[in-house]
Amino acid sequence: MSIAIVIAILAVLVIVHESGHFLAARLQGIHVNRFSIGFGPALWKYQGSQTEYAVRLFPLGGFVGFPDNDEESIIPDDDPNLLKNRPIADRAIVMSAGVAANLIFAYLVLVLMTLSVGVGNVEQAGVKISVNSPESPAAIAGLREGDVILAADGINFGKSLKTLEQFQALIASKPNQSIGLKVERNEKILDLNVVPMGEVGKGKIGVKLNFTGKPSRRPVANLVEALTVAAEDFENLIVMTFKGLGQLVTNFQGTAAQVAGPVAIVAIGSQLVKSDFSSIFNFTAIISINLAVMNILPLPALDGGQLAFLLIEAVRGGKPLPEKFQETVMQGGLVLLLSLGVVMIFKDSIGLIRQSLSM
Numbered sequence: 001m002s003i004a005i006v007i008a009i010l011a012v013l014v015i016v017h018e019s020g021h022f023l024a025a026r027l028q029g030i031h032v033n034r035f036s037i038g039f040g041p042a043l044w045k046y047q048g049s050q051t052e053y054a055v056r057l058f059p060l061g062g063f064v065g066f067p068d069n070d071e072e073s074i075i076p077d078d079d080p081n082l083l084k085n086r087p088i089a090d091r092a093i094v095m096s097a098g099v100a101a102n103l104i105f106a107y108l109v110l111v112l113m114t115l116s117v118g119v120g121n122v123e124q125a126g127v128k129i130s131v132n133s134p135e136s137p138a139a140i141a142g143l144r145e146g147d148v149i150l151a152a153d154g155i156n157f158g159k160s161l162k163t164l165e166q167f168q169a170l171i172a173s174k175p176n177q178s179i180g181l182k183v184e185r186n187e188k189i190l191d192l193n194v195v196p197m198g199e200v201g202k203g204k205i206g207v208k209l210n211f212t213g214k215p216s217r218r219p220v221a222n223l224v225e226a227l228t229v230a231a232e233d234f235e236n237l238i239v240m241t242f243k244g245l246g247q248l249v250t251n252f253q254g255t256a257a258q259v260a261g262p263v264a265i266v267a268i269g270s271q272l273v274k275s276d277f278s279s280i281f282n283f284t285a286i287i288s289i290n291l292a293v294m295n296i297l298p299l300p301a302l303d304g305g306q307l308a309f310l311l312i313e314a315v316r317g318g319k320p321l322p323e324k325f326q327e328t329v330m331q332g333g334l335v336l337l338l339s340l341g342v343v344m345i346f347k348d349s350i351g352l353i354r355q356s357l358s359m
Helices: 001-028 086-115 137-141 161-174 223-250 252-258 262-275 279-296 303-315 323-358
Strands: 035-049 052-065 120-121 127-131 150-151 179-185 188-194 207-210 216-218
Touching: 001 035, 001 052, 001 086, 001 279, 086 223, 086 279, 086 303, 127 137, 127 161, 137 188, 150 161, 161 207, 223 279, 279 303, 303 323
Parallel strands: none
Antiparallel strands: 035 052, 120 216, 127 150, 127 207, 150 179, 179 188
């Protein structure tokens, strides 16, 4: 049952993405003749007044088709409502709308999650610490095991689950600089100063950070708080996604093995559903954001590849690259993308089989 839920979520994300393209075209009056979920032979078809809707055999994405290069189309080649005859800006809106749809959907899912399960917090404000060694900057500053840091550098720490991240980011950003701390120890308030060691962005004071109590969730106070918390979560997920992409580019050998394919994603998602159904919100938002980021990359067969061709056309004063060349690049990219998808399916499947045998 959990696997079916995850597959349904992935299908919804594909529909959201392709609906973005579809609606952006139709709202501008641009002809659309196909809306397909998946690739390959059609399992189900429905012919609407203008568009054929289909579900296809290989569920590795989907596509929105335009009659511009369809030999069976009866629309004249000089029709102003063909996609290729529209201004560059109109086409760019259509090509980027799928990415926008996934990002908007991810944010709405996070809003729904916040409204449904509440906001994470702890009973007592602050950050509880344990000192690593007597020679650490924390110990030199006078910090002790079990101290609770209530404020640092004028920033008060509340009951949010993000206080650990806030404190860690502050320390990392100010190496070799004195940071004023307000510390609670045995019901007394102390003012101490600590100087992190390290490089810019990597400052450390030699402590382990802990919550002041057991994390729990509380209902949101109002819709504004839900929108704000969801926006913060959305921003964090975007940053994490681009950091992961950056690590893949700068350290491909070290991070490539961590890249998951469709089978692994379904397996991870199904485990989350079993352990904590509310976590499916986060899973959905993360996958939707990753789908958006992946598609905006300037690679053949992806939305980013189409946008790259439009950019080149704009730079060339409205003169596009030869149509045959664009078709060859996009078809080659599609074959490569599908081949990569098949390889990832086999990789994930073998990994899961080995994992099950080792249990």
